[in-house]
Amino acid sequence: MYALNRIPQSRAANRRFMTRVSHLPGALTQPNAADMTTNPKTDALMRRGAQFLGSEHAIMCGAMSWVSERKLVSAISNAGGFGVIACGAMSPDLLDNEIAETKKLTAKPFGVNLITMHPQIMELIDVCTKHGVGHVVLAGGLPPKGSVDKIKGSGAKVICFAPTLALAKKLLRSGADAMVIEGMEAGGHIGPVATSVLAQEFLPELAEEHLVFVAGGIGRGEAIAGYLEMGAAGVQLGTRFACATESIAHPDFKKAFFRAGARDAIASVQVDPRLPVIPVRALKNKGTELFTAKQREVAALLDGEGIEMSEAQLQIEHYWAGALRRAVIDGDIENGSLMAGQSVGMVKKEEPVADIIAELLAESEAALSRR
Numbered sequence: 001m002y003a004l005n006r007i008p009q010s011r012a013a014n015r016r017f018m019t020r021v022s023h024l025p026g027a028l029t030q031p032n033a034a035d036m037t038t039n040p041k042t043d044a045l046m047r048r049g050a051q052f053l054g055s056e057h058a059i060m061c062g063a064m065s066w067v068s069e070r071k072l073v074s075a076i077s078n079a080g081g082f083g084v085i086a087c088g089a090m091s092p093d094l095l096d097n098e099i100a101e102t103k104k105l106t107a108k109p110f111g112v113n114l115i116t117m118h119p120q121i122m123e124l125i126d127v128c129t130k131h132g133v134g135h136v137v138l139a140g141g142l143p144p145k146g147s148v149d150k151i152k153g154s155g156a157k158v159i160c161f162a163p164t165l166a167l168a169k170k171l172l173r174s175g176a177d178a179m180v181i182e183g184m185e186a187g188g189h190i191g192p193v194a195t196s197v198l199a200q201e202f203l204p205e206l207a208e209e210h211l212v213f214v215a216g217g218i219g220r221g222e223a224i225a226g227y228l229e230m231g232a233a234g235v236q237l238g239t240r241f242a243c244a245t246e247s248i249a250h251p252d253f254k255k256a257f258f259r260a261g262a263r264d265a266i267a268s269v270q271v272d273p274r275l276p277v278i279p280v281r282a283l284k285n286k287g288t289e290l291f292t293a294k295q296r297e298v299a300a301l302l303d304g305e306g307i308e309m310s311e312a313q314l315q316i317e318h319y320w321a322g323a324l325r326r327a328v329i330d331g332d333i334e335n336g337s338l339m340a341g342q343s344v345g346m347v348k349k350e351e352p353v354a355d356i357i358a359e360l361l362a363e364s365e366a367a368l369s370r371r
C-alpha cells in the first residue's frame, strides 16, 4: 500500500511517486504542475510572478551594486530564482561586457537594473536591447521621458519601483509591467515607509490586476508566505544573498554581515536641509561619518560654485558607488559603505544560493501548510 500521506522530498522522487499512484482510485491522473513540486502551495502562489520572470520561482535577487555581477546573477538564475545585474555607474561598454559574461554562465533569464539618473541611460537601454535582455528594472527615481517606451519597444518587460500608490498607478498606466515595493528595512537606498505598511497599502489595490513584488526586510520564508497570501506576485531579497558563496564580496565584508544584528543596519541622516539626499541603510562604521562630511562638502559646492541640484545629487550617488566598492571589493569595512538591510541579523554564514533559495521555499511551504 502506498503511503499517500508521505510527501516525497525531491522533485524526481515526487515525479516517481505520482507515476506510481496515478492508477489508484481517486488519484489525480493529470496532476497540475504545482502538485509535482516539493513546495506546491508556494509555487501555486508564485506562479504568476514566475511566469512573468520566466524563472522557476518568483524570487528576485535585487540588484546590488558591485555585488550583483555575473557570478551571483548567474547563480541565482541557475538556482531557479531571478538574478538582476546591477548596472550602477557602469558605462555602456562595461554593461555590454557584463551581460555577455553573464550569458556565458547561464542560459536562464536574468534582468538588468538601471539607475534612472544615469546620464547615459538611453545608451544603456540600447545595450540591453542588443543582448535581448528580457527584463529591465528602473531604479532610483522616476523613469526619464521615453525610457519606458524605448525598453518596451525592444520587447523587454519594464519593472519599476513605486514609493506611493498614486505613483504606482501612474507608472502602470504609462506602461510598467510590474512593480517592486520596497520598505525602509531594506539595504541600500530606502524610502521612509516600512514594507509591512507598503504591502497593506498597495497589494489590496493592485495585486489582482497587476504584478507586485515585495522587497525589504525579508529574511525567512514565513514572511514570503505572508506577502504571497496578501497577493504579491513574488518577492525581492538583497541582504540574504549578498554573502552567498557565489557572491564576490570581500571575505571581510561578509564577516561584517555575519557579526551584525538588525539594529546595526542604520539609515543615513540628511545633514543639510538644502540638499535632499536619499537615505541609505548600511552597517554603522566610520564610513557613516564620512558620508556626513561628504554632504557638507557638496552643500558648500551648491552655495559657492552654484552647481545644479541634479549635479549635487549625482555627486552624492558617485560617493556611494565609490564607498560601496571600497567595502565590497577592497574589503575596507571601516571607511567603505556596508550597505545592508535589517534582515542582516538572519545572515549567519556563507551558503550557496541554491541552499538559501531551498530554505526560503521550505519555510514558506511549512508556513502555508500550517494554515
Ligand SMILES: Cc1cc2nc3c(=O)[nH]c(=O)nc-3n(C[C@H](O)[C@H](O)[C@H](O)COP(=O)(O)O)c2cc1C
Residues within 6 Å of the ligand: 061, 062, 063, 064, 065, 067, 086, 088, 113, 139, 140, 182, 185, 186, 187, 188, 189, 215, 216, 217, 218, 236, 237, 238, 239, 240, 242, 338, 339, 340, 341, 342, 343
Ligand atoms: C549591498 C547592497 C547594494 C544595493 N545596491 C542596489 C542598487 O545598486 N540598485 C538597486 O536598485 N537596489 C540596490 N539595493 C537594494 C536591493 O536591490 C534590494 O531591493 C534590497 O536589498 C531588498 O531588501 P533587503 O536588503 O531587506 O533584502 C542594494 C542592497 C544592498 C544590500
